Amino acid sequence: MSAEPIRAGSEYDPTSWPAAVQNPGFVGDTGEFAGLTEADVRGTAFIGERPADGGHPSVAGTLPYHTATKDPQAPIFHGPYEDRLEKILSRYPDRQAALLPALHLAHEIRGYLSPETQDEVAEKLQLPPAYVRGVATFYTMYNLAPVGKYLIQVCTNISCNLCGGDAVLEAFLKHTGTELGETSANGLWTVIEVECLGACGFPTAVQINEFYYENVRPESVPDVLARLT
Amino acid sequence: MAYPYRHPAETLVISEHFGNPEARTLKGWEALGGYKPMRTALGLDRAEVVNIVKASGLRGRGGAGFPTGMKWSFMPKKEPGKPHFLVCNADESEPGTFKDRELMRWTPHALIEGCVVGAYAINAEHAYIYVRGEFFEAAQVMARAIEEAYAAGYLGKNVMGSGHDIDITLHIGAGAYICGEETGLLNSLEGRRGEPRVKPPYPAIAGAFRYPTAVNNVESLIAAAHIVHHGADWYKQWGTEKSVGTKLFCVSGHVKRPGNYEVPLGFNFREFIYDVCGGTPSGKPIKAVIPGGSSVPILTADELDIGMDYESMAAAGTMLGCGSVIVMDSGTNVVKQVRRMVDFYAHESCGQCTPCREGTAWASKILKRVERGRGTPDDLDTLLDISDKMSGKTICVLSDAAAAPIVSSIQKFRDDYLALMDAGQLAGAGGR
Numbered sequence: 218m219s220a221e222p223i224r225a226g227s228e229y230d231p232t233s234w235p236a237a238v239q240n241p242g243f244v245g246d247t248g249e250f251a252g253l254t255e256a257d258v259r260g261t262a263f264i265g266e267r268p269a270d271g272g273h274p275s276v277a278g279t280l281p282y283h284t285a286t287k288d289p290q291a292p293i294f295h296g297p298y299e300d301r302l303e304k305i306l307s308r309y310p311d312r313q314a315a316l317l318p319a320l321h322l323a324h325e326i327r328g329y330l331s332p333e334t335q336d337e338v339a340e341k342l343q344l345p346p347a348y349v350r351g352v353a354t355f356y357t358m359y360n361l362a363p364v365g366k367y368l369i370q371v372c373t374n375i376s377c378n379l380c381g382g383d384a385v386l387e388a389f390l391k392h393t394g395t396e397l398g399e400t401s402a403n404g405l406w407t408v409i410e411v412e413c414l415g416a417c418g419f420p421t422a423v424q425i426n427e428f429y430y431e432n433v434r435p436e437s438v439p440d441v442l443a444r445l446t
Numbered sequence: 447m448a449y450p451y452r453h454p455a456e457t458l459v460i461s462e463h464f465g466n467p468e469a470r471t472l473k474g475w476e477a478l479g480g481y482k483p484m485r486t487a488l489g490l491d492r493a494e495v496v497n498i499v500k501a502s503g504l505r506g507r508g509g510a511g512f513p514t515g516m517k518w519s520f521m522p523k524k525e526p527g528k529p530h531f532l533v534c535n536a537d538e539s540e541p542g543t544f545k546d547r548e549l550m551r552w553t554p555h556a557l558i559e560g561c562v563v564g565a566y567a568i569n570a571e572h573a574y575i576y577v578r579g580e581f582f583e584a585a586q587v588m589a590r591a592i593e594e595a596y597a598a599g600y601l602g603k604n605v606m607g608s609g610h611d612i613d614i615t616l617h618i619g620a621g622a623y624i625c626g627e628e629t630g631l632l633n634s635l636e637g638r639r640g641e642p643r644v645k646p647p648y649p650a651i652a653g654a655f656r657y658p659t660a661v662n663n664v665e666s667l668i669a670a671a672h673i674v675h676h677g678a679d680w681y682k683q684w685g686t687e688k689s690v691g692t693k694l695f696c697v698s699g700h701v702k703r704p705g706n707y708e709v710p711l712g713f714n715f716r717e718f719i720y721d722v723c724g725g726t727p728s729g730k731p732i733k734a735v736i737p738g739g740s741s742v743p744i745l746t747a748d749e750l751d752i753g754m755d756y757e758s759m760a761a762a763g764t765m766l767g768c769g770s771v772i773v774m775d776s777g778t779n780v781v782k783q784v785r786r787m788v789d790f791y792a793h794e795s796c797g798q799c800t801p802c803r804e805g806t807a808w809a810s811k812i813l814k815r816v817e818r819g820r821g822t823p824d825d826l827d828t829l830l831d832i833s834d835k836m837s838g839k840t841i842c843v844l845s846d847a848a849a850a851p852i853v854s855s856i857q858k859f860r861d862d863y864l865a866l867m868d869a870g871q872l873a874g875a876g877g878r
Contacts, residue, residue, distance in 0.1 A: 315637065375790075415538050
């Protein structure tokens with residue numbers, strides 16, 4: 218193959234490329250797929266409503282909704298959530314394997330994992346509390362203290378960093394009026410830095426609760442925040 | 447077609463239906479010819495399935511490039527009371543990599559087929575798909591697709607009337623890069639801290655729940671299903687002798703058209719970056735390229751006249767890794783980017799092995815000092831010394847991965863380090 222940089226006039230000629238379509242609802246650059254809507258990209262119509270009891274047992278452990286409404290006092294293994302845990306347990310040879318899904322479930326309901334919540338999970342799965350503490354503190358997605366209604370995680374790892382991730386992080390801090398890792402006085406916002414979100418072709422990638430916002434630029438930050446409130 | 451940009455030089459095998467929301471649904475997938483590969487596989491003898499994949503030369507697409515068929519052939523003969531497991535590694539978190547997410551969110555049924563083919567090949571009745579926790583949306587798409595597949599009889603008891611039972615369970619991670627390492631992933635699946643295990647025993651002997659297990663990447667399993675359906679020779683029409691087939695390459699950083707592209711292995715790297723991806727948006731020359739994710743040595747702009755295959759990359763002193771191309775133009779502060787990558791490894795080190803836990807932390811601190819103009823040339827020797835002590839001395843290769851950008855950047859971009867030191871001297875930043 219030739220090592221010619223660009224073959225002008227061929228189909229490789231950049232002037233023949235269609236213009237990029239940016240940010241349809243902040244789900245990224247859909248490039249040549251200009252007809253795609255945000256729902257198309259996110260697959261929301263296909264996914265539909267997920268039942269609280271987890272639906273089919275094969276996928277009952279897959280719903281760590283970081284829901285905007287969290288109640289630190291709510292019971293965790295009751296009603297449909299009890300059913301969901303039973304379904305999860307049915308998929309593994311032992312109870313310990315359900316620990317990550319059970320912690321996700323508790324996290325979904327209460328918003329963070331207090332020492333008391335971790336102890337409840339330990340009791341339910343018949344595991345030593347210290348063991349559960351060890352696991353819960355190993356993984357970054359489990360919040361060990363309360364966070365704002367919206368947890369904004371800005372990727373500043375290499376690919377996003379090359380395209381201005383640091384400036385996007387600064388913009389989120391500025392527009393939410395918070396310091397890194399602190400929750401705003403109105404309880405709405407917590408902004409943190411996050412390691413690579415795996416959306417490197419759509420920099421800067423930002424995860425807000427469960428959803429990704431892609432191709433975010435400093436000037437798009439006010440729009441992203443307005444969308445949430 | 448790859449997403450979000452297409453290019454005539456692409457060869458579309460596994461990414462053909464990216465960007466088509468219809469392909470997500472069972473009905474849409476069947477209309478596009480879906481579930482035929484799975485039917486083909488279930489109609490063959492297990493050993494035949496393994497042999498086809500072995501004969502194709504397919505190499506694992508998760509980074510290490512270990513031949514998939516050979517991995518499957520290491521599985522022992524099934525003993526009563528000793529189940530086998532297939533584990534699909536969808537814990538995609540290598541900086542620069544975003545192919546498995548696209549595969550799952552656009553073509554979830556392709557992964558279901560891949561898992562069934564893999565599980566059947568290794569005589570497993572249960573496959574776990576370990577999806578990284580941050581991929582909430584991709585996991586939701588997978589969940590819906592798995593429910594559809596169960597309802598249609600493509601999963602569960604007596605799959606498609608074949609007499610075989612195959613279940614899939616989605617397992618969601620909780621944010622730990624190290625769980626992408628296969629034994630760390632297995633520990634995490636078992637409800638433990640995701641700390642890699644000492645090998646041997648390898649997963650084929652004692653994997654998930656200490657039972658024989660094969661761990662395969664998303665892209666490998668999807669490619670394997672195509673290979674079993676079309677035959678080994680069909681797949682060998684692409685690529686080089688030792689790097690067979692097509693591969694998804696994730697391109698990010700300073701390129702005009704970032705995204706995923708599927709090209710045959712061995713494709714010319716310079717042509718790929720300049721023609722397929724359009725070169726740099728700023729028009730500035732390229733300074734450095736990371737060809738396979740943050741864990742592999744950096745190449746300079748002069749080193750791009752090579753093939754994008756395992757052997758050519760190795761000959762150039764780097765690795766194909768998971769095909770994650772990160773491009774940096776001449777305006778890039780390489781030291782800052784290396785520091786950012788090393789910060790990442792320091793954050794993600796599980797802490798089991800001293801050389802990694804201490805090495806990544808100290809390297810990060812020294813690089814920060816250098817970045818601020820307070821470094822001295824001695825610091826570079828210290829960094830190289832730390833990197834040497836981090837390589838090949840730990841349970842897993844996270845430590846080696848952290849050393850790769852440090853060593854290669856000091857070798858190839860030493861002037862960038864020295865310039866920061868000179869600037870610091872001029873500004874009166876002083877020594878330490």
